[in-house]
Amino acid sequence: MKRILIADDHEIVRSGLRAIVGARSDWIVSGEATNGEQAVALALETRPDIVIVDYSMPIMNGLEVSRRLRTLHVRTEVLILTMHESEELLTEAILAGIRGFLFKSDARKHLISAIEALLDGRPYFTSVLLEKLLHEYQANKQNRADMLxxxxxxxxxxxxxxxxxxxxxxxxxxxxxxxxxxxxxxxxxxxxxxxxxxxxxxxxxxxxxxx
Known part of the structure; x- marks a missing residue:
């Protein structure tokens, strides 16, 4: 049974994510957090395989959650959800070691595919735009890191x-x-x-x- 932790400060979003994850008999929601600090604490407690976290979380944003989990040696993959198409945001996520990135508008169609990819050890970046931005970032990694x-x-x-x-x-x-x-x-x-x-x-x- 694969354990999925959901972190978002909006109940309606958590409810939708919970419904999608719950549709799989081999997955279980191991906890729900409403801010980044709580997400880290629940991840330490429940040791999920995947943490789905909104980028714009109170106290700690999604990137800081990922950093903290790596520092604490919690072996989990992080899937960032965001409403915003941003080259800077994608670059920040990659610098933070995040390998899953999904727009909230795509969650209904692509959440399961994103989770499956991360469980299989593969990255998941949705949309042609993000693939383009990832390519640009890799071509100019040092310059981008210095600018941000x-x-x-x-x-x-x-x-x-x-x-x-x-x-x-x-x-x-x-x-x-x-x-x-x-x-x-x-x-x-x-x-x-x-x-x-x-x-x-x-x-x-x-x-x-x-x-």
Whole structure:
């Protein structure tokens, strides 16, 4: 029996995913999370084969969930769900080691295929657009990595935009306050920003948080 963990902060989305997964007699939903921190805790507790996680999750986004699971040596594949077609988002996912990426609009048709691929050890990226972006990324990997915020910097920016202090961010991400300050400064330098308000506007624009 394959165990699937579902993480999304909207009940209607979790319900739809639960129905699709439950249609398979050899799969079981091992837990449901409403934020990234809870997703990590449930993954540690239930040890699922697959974690389906919304990119735009409170506290920890989907990429940070994947990073944390790898750090904790949880042997599971992560399938990111998102509403947004974004070259930057795909690149960030690949940098975070994620091998499954699916638009929410495609979930009804492609979720089972995506899970089957990951269970078989194969990556799954939906749509011709994503295949094109993946090819472009692989051709320009170093340049893209230098241009983008790291996954950890993105997570720090998200948490700042959610109103967290450096000290609370350090507790959530299990980092020292000094390291959080370093990531914050690095993100602001890359984005050429000088205030928290600018970071919040960036986070809203990039869909890291809801307006």
């Amino acid at each position: 915020l790291t996954s950890r910097e993105q997570s720090v920016v998200q948490l700042i935009a959610e109103g967290n202090t450096n000290r609370s961010i350090s507790a959530i991400l299990n980092l020292s306050v000094k390291t959080v300050e370093t990531h914050r400064a690095s993100a602001m330098r890359k984005l050429r920003m000088s205030s928290t308000a600018e970071l919040v506007r960036y986070a809203v624009r990039k869909k890291l948080v809801s307006p």
